[in-house]
Amino acid sequence: MLAAAGVLVVSSVIGAGVAYLGDIVYGSGSEEAMNAAIWGALGAFAAALVGITALPFVRRLLISRADVRLVEAASPVHPLLKRLMTEAPGTYTHSLATASLAESAAEAIGADPLLARVGAYYHDVGKLKRPCYFFENLAQGVNPHDSQKPSLSALIITAHVSDGMELAEEYDLPAPVRDIIREHHGTSLIRYFYHKATTEEPQVYEADFRYHGGRPTTREAALVMLADSAEAAVRALPSPTSEEVAQVVRAVVEDKVDDHQLELSGLTEADTARISEIFSRMLVGMLHARCEYPRLLSTKEEGHADQRREPSRA
Ligand SMILES: [Fe+2]
Ligand SMILES: [Fe+2]
Structure with a gap:
């Protein structure tokens, strides 16, 4: 005025x-x-x-029609987000934290912050089909993975990507958001269940324990992948120092680089360094307002909330 x-x-x-x-x-x-x-x-x-x-x-x-659709999808009263909030509150909280990280990093490297944020909001909507199979929604002491074969656990966990794409179509989410849902795990290995299977099942194929969504093809999809894994890895630490947070974030990013997950995304080495800095700073801040989560395996062993669980909790 x-x-x-x-x-x-x-x-x-x-x-x-x-x-x-x-x-x-x-x-x-x-x-x-x-x-x-x-x-x-x-x-x-x-x-x-x-x-x-x-x-x-x-x-x-x-403002382009595409941006208008993204703004509409970003509304907290969007019916699919409201379902996520009420039916899978753990996943909803994780998605909000992932969105903050992805949006800030997108701003810093000149990617699209709105797309990164909205993509992160919806990246795990597929978990709505079977929320109780995902760590962040597990009731205390109840772990459905304890009583089933690791190969079946992997099947259920990887299905949240295709389930998410189905929901995205049903709710008519914008195409770039659907791409992020499909690519947010790339072709990563679900390490915990893969290693468990090698000790419990007679014949194990690594491909059965990898996601099939395809590696990220945009910087925004890669940012969601990194934010997703970094948030989950840091959340798994009982009471980390700032140095430990930075170390875990660097390990997550290096793991994705070493696994060739970022090669199609357009992220540069300078981008990943900047992203690590931003994630570390923000995650240290977020820890002050966060309850302590159950202890999980270390980041180097596992890379994501969907796959990092203690054997007793899964
Ligand atoms: Fe996911
Ligand atoms: Fe996630």
Whole structure:
């Protein structure tokens, strides 16, 4: 409001000054010049007023339809987000934290912060099909993975990607958000159940314990992948120091780089370094407001909330 008033005053003064000078230059008398200045001021005031009034409408016209759909999907009252909040509250909380990380990192590296945020909100919606099989939603002491084969656990866990894509279609989420849902695990290995299977099952194929969504093809999808894994890994630490948080975040990022998960995303080495810094700083801040979660395996052993569990909890 103050800025708008300032623009009106400055425009009027400039308009009056220009009109006055114009009349002086063309040899008019002082009375005519003063009249011209008054009209100049009024003209400039009116022009500025029209400009200021029209600006929000012009801005709305310039925002692309794609951005409007993203803004709509970002609403906390979106029916799918409301379902996530009520039916899988652990996943909902994890998704909000992931969104904050992905959005901030996107701003820092010049990617699309809105897409990163909205993609993160929805990345795990597929868990709505079987929320109780995912660590963040487990009831205390109840772990359905304890009583089933590791290969079946892996099947259920990897299915949250295809289940998420189905829900995204059902709720007509924007295409770039669907891509993030599909790619947020890339082709990563569900290490915990893979290693468990090698000790419990007669024949084990590594491919059966990998996600099949395809590696991230955009920086935003890669940011969601990294934010997702970093948030889960840090949450698994009982009471980490700032140095431990930074160490775990670096390990998560290095793990994804070493596993070639980021090669199609367009992220540079400088980007990943910047992302690690931002995630570490933000996660240290988030820890102050977070309850302690049950102890999980170390980050190097496992890389994600979906797959990092103690054998007793899974
Ligand atoms: Fe996931
Ligand atoms: Fe996740």
